[in-house]
Amino acid sequence: MQQSRPSSRTWRLGAAALLASLSAAGSAQDDRTFSSGYRFVEMTGEELFANVCQGCHMRDAGGAIGAGSYPSLADNRNLEAAGYPISLVVNGRRGMPPFGDMMTDGQIAAVVNYLRTHFGNSYQDVVTAKDVRDARR
Amino acid sequence: MAEPFHLGQGGQPLPGEPLALSDILKSRVWRYLLNFANYNFQTTMFQPVGGMDMIGKAFAREVGDLIRYNCKVTRIQQNDRGVTVSYVDTASPAAVRQAQADWCICTIPLSILSQLPVDVSAAVKSAIDAVPYAGSVKIGLQFKRRFWEEDEAIYGGISYTDLPIRQIAYPNTGFNRSGRGVLLGAYIFDGANAYEFTAMTPAERVARAIEFGAMIHPQYAAEYENGIAVAWHRVPFALGCSGDWSEEARITHYRNLCQIDGRIALAGEHASALPAWQEGAILSSLDAITRLHDRVMRT
Numbered sequence: 441m442q443q444s445r446p447s448s449r450t451w452r453l454g455a456a457a458l459l460a461s462l463s464a465a466g467s468a469q470d471d472r473t474f475s476s477g478y479r480f481v482e483m484t485g486e487e488l489f490a491n492v493c494q495g496c497h498m499r500d501a502g503g504a505i506g507a508g509s510y511p512s513l514a515d516n517r518n519l520e521a522a523g524y525p526i527s528l529v530v531n532g533r534r535g536m537p538p539f540g541d542m543m544t545d546g547q548i549a550a551v552v553n554y555l556r557t558h559f560g561n562s563y564q565d566v567v568t569a570k571d572v573r574d575a576r577r
Numbered sequence: 578m579a580e581p582f583h584l585g586q587g588g589q590p591l592p593g594e595p596l597a598l599s600d601i602l603k604s605r606v607w608r609y610l611l612n613f614a615n616y617n618f619q620t621t622m623f624q625p626v627g628g629m630d631m632i633g634k635a636f637a638r639e640v641g642d643l644i645r646y647n648c649k650v651t652r653i654q655q656n657d658r659g660v661t662v663s664y665v666d667t668a669s670p671a672a673v674r675q676a677q678a679d680w681c682i683c684t685i686p687l688s689i690l691s692q693l694p695v696d697v698s699a700a701v702k703s704a705i706d707a708v709p710y711a712g713s714v715k716i717g718l719q720f721k722r723r724f725w726e727e728d729e730a731i732y733g734g735i736s737y738t739d740l741p742i743r744q745i746a747y748p749n750t751g752f753n754r755s756g757r758g759v760l761l762g763a764y765i766f767d768g769a770n771a772y773e774f775t776a777m778t779p780a781e782r783v784a785r786a787i788e789f790g791a792m793i794h795p796q797y798a799a800e801y802e803n804g805i806a807v808a809w810h811r812v813p814f815a816l817g818c819s820g821d822w823s824e825e826a827r828i829t830h831y832r833n834l835c836q837i838d839g840r841i842a843l844a845g846e847h848a849s850a851l852p853a854w855q856e857g858a859i860l861s862s863l864d865a866i867t868r869l870h871d872r873v874m875r876t
Contacts, residue, residue, distance in 0.1 A: 472777075472785075474741040475769030495712065495775035496810050506813025507649055508689035535688030535816055537709040542769060 485554025501559040515560035545569035688816040704834035710817020712771035716763040723758035724796040762786040775808040782806035820847030
């Protein structure tokens with residue numbers, strides 16, 4: 441499975457009439473951004489969380505438990521030192537994939553800022569793209 | 578889409594309109610052709626009758642009485658006499674049980690094993706911690722009829738697309754059967770879309786697969802019946818599709834991961850050169866068993 445990185449493009453799809461006719465498959469959704477290549481095109485922290493982090497850490501950031509677990513990011517003291525979540529998103533940790541090659545410095549700063557100010561976290565110091573650039577190995 | 582074929586007077590075949598060279602180039606066809614030019618395994622593939630999980634079911638048929646289901650391993654300890662695995666039955670998780678043996682071949686995915694206390698050397702522990710797990714999503718769609726065969730003369734194979742669903746794969750058996758058919762409506766890995774689909778609810782994954790697939794097969798709208806989506810990061814016993822080794826991690830850690838550490842050896846697709854493939858898992862098991870047998874016979 442080789443990685444390919446074609447230029448980015450965004451698929452923005454509205455609530456198509458087709459979806460409305462497919463009630464069995466779920467209700468029509470809001471607009472959702474789709475990336476077209478290896479890298480994410482979502483730009484806001486909120487959208488990056490909803491389209492990426494939420495896959496494992498769940499919609500409420502509460503994490504999940506199976507044979508192993510996905511840690512909760514809610515009310516999480518580990519987010520206090522911004523360098524820690526920056527490093528995790530850039531490099532990954534254990535089973536968590538690294539996102540350093542899939543997001544820009546600005547995207548990583550955006551999603552870290554979003555996490556540190558939502559889900560019961562309220563850290564006021566703002567992370568910048570430069571902070572992320574400095575954290576890259 | 579053009580008619581698949583034309584017949585002229587007297588039944589002679591008539592040539593259709595060929596694709597323009599620029600359309601072929603713009604489609605990035607070369608990228609997709611690479612799928613059939615892999616050098617590290619045989620790219621002509623066969624499918625077990627009934628689907629890939631028939632291989633797992635065949636193992637269960639042969640050794641099923643040795644399998645304890647619904648057990649969650651919580652700790653692996655070893656000393657110079659043997660290995661003790663602590664586990665809980667998920668039906669009664671309060672009681673910790675233990676299994677003991679002279680040796681242990683552990684096939685727990687590294688996404689989970691890296692979270693457990695395991696008595697292994699620092700080098701093996703570093704290797705267990707060095708492998709992120711890839712995201713992947715498959716979506717099955719059931720239709721009232723096999724319209725891809727009836728309307729478009731598509732018999733098996735795959736439509737590759739740059740839509741977020743990436744592939745539509747058609748059943749390679751049961752051709753021309755009347756009634757229902759099931760398509761692989763999306764097969765997503767390596768890249769942003771795998772995460773985007775993982776982050777959706779199962780119902781939205783199916784709805785999006787229909788929405789995108791209908792751009793290729795408009796029959797979806799009228800023929801769709803039912804669907805199911807699997808996102809491997811959400812599978813509780815795997816927490817990911819497969820070990821996503823980087824070149825650097827493989828150089829530093831792969832040999833350490835595969836060594837027999839005291840009385841514990843690891844096996845699985847993550848301990849193979851063919852991650853994500855059943856072939857990799859089976860080759861890894863044969864390798865681990867062969868080396869363990871040699872070790873036991875020598876001591």
